[in-house]
Amino acid sequence: xxxxxxxxxxxxxxxxxxxxxxxxxxxxxxxxxxxxxxxxxxxxxxxxxxxxxxxxxxxxxxxxxxxxxxxxxxxxxxxxxxxxxxxxxxxxxxxxxxxxxxxxxxxxxxxxxxxxxxxxxxxxxxxxxxxxxxxxxxxxxxxxxxxxxxxxxxxxxxxxxxxxxxxxxx
Ligand code: CA2
Numbered sequence: 001x002x003x004x005x006x007x008x009x010x011x012x013x014x015x016x017x018x019x020x021x022x023x024x025x026x027x028x029x030x031x032x033x034x035x036x037x038x039x040x041x042x043x044x045x046x047x048x049x050x051x052x053x054x055x056x057x058x059x060x061x062x063x064x065x066x067x068x069x070x071x072x073x074x075x076x077x078x079x080x081x082x083x084x085x086x087x088x089x090x091x092x093x094x095x096x097x098x099x100x101x102x103x104x105x106x107x108x109x110x111x112x113x114x115x116x117x118x119x120x121x122x123x124x125x126x127x128x129x130x131x132x133x134x135x136x137x138x139x140x141x142x143x144x145x146x147x148x149x150x151x152x153x154x155x156x157x158x159x160x161x162x163x164x165x166x167x168x169x170x
Contacts, residue, residue, distance in 0.1 A: 024065075
């Protein structure tokens with residue numbers, strides 16, 4: 001049974017559907033072990049499953065007039081392939097690189113080459129955790145980073161992405 005992620009109110013009433021953003025596709029990528037969400041370590045990562053997060057993202061994206069492609073892989077090369085394809089198929093990337101955050105130069109290089117707005121998301125606040133989690137390589141390619149807000153971080157990233165695509169960075 002899916003959980004409903006508590007919905008916060010969008011920052012303003014400005015409705016983005018029907019604007020330049022409408023119809024844009026956002027690729028949401030999830031790295032290794034995130035398929036275990038909701039099943040293990042709820043004290044660190046919350047009780048939402050990845051399917052719950054996907055459902056909430058699809059719903060929020062539709063309000064914003066965006067389309068979402070939501071994917072997860074435990075394979076670094078698969079994530080690199082998806083990022084390369086995004087250059088042709090997507091207008092922005094939201095990525096939780098999970099265990100590849102601090103190690104994957106391949107994912108960093110693919111993101112740098114993508115030439116798209118990129119938002120890095122982490123469920124937990126990596127800066128309150130072990131030092132080995134804190135030095136994200138991926139952040140070097142990110143337009144912005146959201147961490148520590150649980151599943152809501154993905155929804156905030158979608159809001160921010162809509163505004164980035166609108167050219168509204170305020
Ligand atoms: O906080 C995040 O979103 C992380 O990206 C999650 C990664 C971790 O390596 C990063 O430092 C921070 C771990 C994802 C593994 O997810 C699990 C979920 C449930 C049970 C076990 C692992």
